[in-house]
Amino acid sequence: MKRGLADLWDLVWQAVMLACAAFGLLHVFAPPQDLPWRPLDLDQPLGRATAAKVARFDLSPDASPEQVGKATDACLRLLRDGGVRGERAQDRDDGGFCVVRGAVRITGGAVTPLAPANVVMQCPLAVRYVLWDRQVLQPTAREEMGAAPARVRNLGSYACRRIYGAQDEAARPSEHARANALDVAGVTLTDGRSISVQADWDGEGPAGMAGSRLLHRVRDGACGVFSTTLSPDYNAAHADHLHLDGAKRGVCR
Template sequence: MRLLIFIVVLAAALAFGWQQFQKWVAANPEKVPWTPLSLAHPIGPFTAQKLGGLADDTPQCLTLLEAAKVAHTPLPPLSADRCGYDNAVTLNPGGAIAPALAPADPGLSCPVAAALTLWERDIVRPAAQRHFGSDVARIDHYGTYSCRNIAGGSNRSEHSTANAIDIAGFRLEDGTRITVAADWTRDNEKAAFLREVRDGACQLFGTILSPDYNAAHADHFHFDQANRMRPFCR
């Protein structure tokens, strides 16, 4: 009889614990690896992994952009000399991405677009407010799709499939301009801001390269969604 009572009490305790765990997961879906990705969720330890998984599920990726009200236009597939894409979109003015991208309407893979949405909303804009008390009006970039090899190598770059973007700098609403080329090596708020947004990108992209990596990245951040077990962040 005592054994039966013990088993009943133990089962009740486990059931109660499981219910509490389920409630915790429901309140913190970004903190466990098996919950579906939503761009409405905060960034969590498994967000980069979930974003990377979108490479094999373009319809789901497009659904996430729609749900997050990211203004975008799917691009027709392109194939040319070991280059091209079948999951690219253009990010259009307006919608959830508040700062304009310059040049405008870049075409990039859907997983990069999804990661860029979270980076802009949860990393870049809060960092600009903390360091400068101003919002970001524009994000300058050096491009996305380019049919070429990795510099100095024979393998195709992630740019060859529109799976990368090179970020050059930022212009704030108060007119302040911040560039990787001019401000990375300084000891001021601009440099601190650049390091914060670089580090934040390490939670979202597969590859994150900055001036700390090599001289070829002295004037920009390279972000891509290469398939990796864990992000490569330098």
Template sequence: MRKVHHILRISAWLVGLCVAGFIIFASLRQRPQDLPWTQIDLGQPIGLFTGRKLAALTDDTARCRGLLDKAGVAYTAMKPGGDGQCAYADAVRLKPDSGAIILAPAAVAPSCPVVAALKLWEWHVVQPAAQRHFGQPIRSISHFGSYSCRRMYGRSQGDFSEHATADAIDISGFVLKDGRRISVVNDWKGEGKDAAFLHDVRDGACDLFSTVLSPDYNAAHRDHFHLDQAERGATEWRACR
């Protein structure tokens, strides 16, 4: 008799496990961005695998630009440029768009996966954080550039930087609608709302970019956020500091 009860308990446990699994799977189906095998859609909120899917667009320029088109992002596709380790073929320049954050200087042309991540960052992280902390939107984002044919940290030897293929951008600050400026170098430290905003947008970027480096990483990043879409293959490790 005890054996029968034991079997019944195991059966009930298995049924419960199956039901729980079905519920979880059914819930995830309502958020396809949380599943690793679904296609990325820039119209969807940020999901568990959005960052990896964005980085995977590095080798599919046409698809990446198609996603920008579908999302209504105004941009200019740039001609391929550079040579050797510093060659790039998927750079895009954002066009002025009513209601969108302006990149300053505006002539910057990062890779398509970086731009796609920047737009999701703007929509789902930066603007919501600005409204929470300041009650107004961000007007522009200041940066130190994207493309730069150089090795990491400007060294004469070693691996090339993601900047060498326009697959990175360095963000230095933000300008609110009322003109007030928030900079990484001046406002990262402290307990005020400016510092809280900067930490929030840094943390949110970690869900979208392969690498996010801030003043918490080292002195070389004391004045900017380094954001890139390094494609690291099977390891798929991500850096957020």
């Protein structure tokens, strides 16, 4: 009996040692963006653990004011450490499901500006936007158009409504009702050229096939950053914009 316990302990000890060795090898050699225990870095490429790291800043509906403040401050520190200036936005309660807490504004720094500016959005959504801008939009614009993006034209974030503006009370609330969604209408480049989702998605607009490729590529890249990414390929309601949100559960279409 004692011998059997000793053998079992020896096996458990070997398993623990092997697990520690594997952890150490992963920590040293695996890309940090793929490791959930490594901190999020806005300059690292998108990885297997990126979305989960951003989600750590998400707020639960029943979070206390102290929890909201702590999570939002930590999220703003991440943005500032990444060279992005931001500020806390005033909380908003329009009744029912239209409640915005812990939102921020991106005010400048190392990020492509939104136009119009001063968009209020949940802080994790702002982090997702910065990641998408740095790791997807900027390199894709240079590759497809030979110029960097100067502005991302948007249709806003907050809107107190249900999905698609439905009046049926059975319809679920839109992520826009929490400022947790951003609608992107197009991109203006540093050389003045403009790419529009509505005009250029099919390749027959002023930006030609290069503009269409850019839009499709940044849509596909958004699927690795945002929970939900919807485009003109999804339905007619998205014919003029890309819908990008940070919902708990999402879809890429």
